[in-house]
Amino acid sequence: MERINFDHAATTPLHPAVIDVMVASMRDVYGNPSSVHAAGREAKLALNQARDRIAARLGCKPQELIFTSGGSESDNTALYGVAMAAWLKSGKQVKPHLVTTQIEHHAVLHACERLERLGFEVTYVAPDEFGQVQADDIVAALQPNTCLVSVMYGNNEVGTLQPIEQIGARVRERGVLMHTDAVQALGLVPLHLASLPIDFASFSAHKINGPKGVGLLYARTGAAWDPYLYGGNQERKRRAGTENVAGIVGFAEAVELATSDAESAAKIELLGQIRHTLWTELCAQLGAHVVLNGHPEQGLPHILNVSFSGVPTESLLMNLDMEGILAASGSACTSGSLEVSHVLQAMRLDHERARTAVRFSFGLGNTIEQAQFAAHQIATIVTRVRTRR
Ligand SMILES: Cc1ncc(COP(=O)(O)O)c(C=O)c1O
Incomplete structure (x- = not known):
């Protein structure tokens, strides 16, 4: 895998x-x-x-x-x-x-x-x-x-x-x-x-x-x-x-x-495309069940934070891990704990949105194909967890 x-x-x-x-x-x-x-x-x-x-x-x-x-x-x-x-x-x-x-x-x-x-x-x-x-x-x-x-x-x-x-x-x-x-x-x-x-x-x-x-x-x-x-x-x-x-x-x-200019520009462009691909694919496959956390335009190109309504963060992260997809609940220090992120709380997101948020962050070695594949895997897990409840 x-x-x-x-x-x-x-x-x-x-x-x-x-x-x-x-x-x-x-x-x-x-x-x-x-x-x-x-x-x-x-x-x-x-x-x-x-x-x-x-x-x-x-x-x-x-x-x-x-x-x-x-x-x-x-x-x-x-x-x-x-x-x-x-x-x-x-x-x-x-x-x-x-x-x-x-x-x-x-x-x-x-x-x-x-x-x-x-x-x-x-x-x-x-x-x-x-x-x-x-x-x-x-x-x-x-x-x-x-x-x-x-x-x-x-x-x-x-x-x-x-x-x-x-x-x-x-x-x-x-x-x-x-x-x-x-x-x-x-x-x-x-x-x-x-x-x-x-x-x-x-x-x-x-x-x-x-x-x-x-x-x-x-x-x-x-x-x-x-x-x-x-x-x-x-x-x-x-x-x-x-x-x-x-x-x-x-x-x-x-x-x-x-x-370094050339590498940096190409890297930022690619990260932005990976982020965009994952987000648009998730929207296409899960529709109203996904919502973006963070600024829609003024954001770092390598971070995508999404809430999946009805699917608790830890449950999604655990299932993703089993499929070989590494993601996080927020900062490394809070991941692994069940605490709701202080950042999402400060943004005054409602409890459901805060307790279902997952951070995907991209970098060296990631590809657009991975984003497409991951979106499919995520959508499958989300649908499975939601229908099981
Ligand atoms: C915004 C920010 N500040 C500080 C740190 C801490 O950096 P380090 O792990 O090098 O101590 C991190 C790491 O997660 C971070 O994301």
Whole structure:
């Protein structure tokens, strides 16, 4: 049975070219980049070359990029780092306020909850029914003690893109720092960090056919923040810990592949076609029993979230798994649990729609034929489960 992986928003397989550069790096570059001898210098060179390559692709200065262990650490560092710096700057007199949204990944939401437990204030702005947050609502939430606004670039459950340029510009006018979790957007929307009105951005290698456990925090020069991890002098004293050299080298290769113009345009076009094929086939075969969750036009090309009325999410996912079709109920952290997604709840979808939602997400190796085949399999399962009830 051919396995069809429609769960690329959870993680992606390594690109063959990434494997090649990582294997070569693991074999040939064994030094610690902090060592001053020849092996250390080789590792340092590999690290700096990787940083330079990524900076060129993302449109920022190499020194504005800090390697981390992934998107979660980058999110935590931005939120905690800015909040701490603002609190210390006030002489520990004012506990700062942060603004974020109800649809963020748990890496942001749970970090905010921790900040609240530490006495910081957080406002969670609600999205509309399409999962989009409005700039006016973000601005209305600002307070004199707001130190940071964090709004994700594209949502990982329903794919909805947020008006980041608009929000960032309004937030900047008010002199407040801006962070965006761009983990799902990298390689799928054009990103030129220096031209965006944002100060911090989070990225993760394993969402773009790179290795797991490697990420990036972009921190604009001059934006005040405190490190999250203390120890050695790595990353210009902004993130302690011996660098994952092979992972970082693989990340740079993945960024280059994901953002190189020709490949990127063709990839986005294909992902859009796969998404469109699955959706139109499902509509044709199941009619009124399917409904799209998320924004009909302003969405990431690789995510399709659909509710199948009368068929509980776990039941469909289990049946799909038996047919070799991998899909998810939302973010990787909530999949496997029976909890209704916080994103769908925030969109105020009715209970039936929220408890029957499935996320299909596409990437390397997927084809239009797979979408056609999967649509047929899904329709068969849905009809079977619905008639059995
Ligand atoms: C939007 C978003 N932010 C953050 C993360 C966490 O990234 P990582 O798995 O690299 O920690 C994910 C992963 O699911 C994500 O989709």
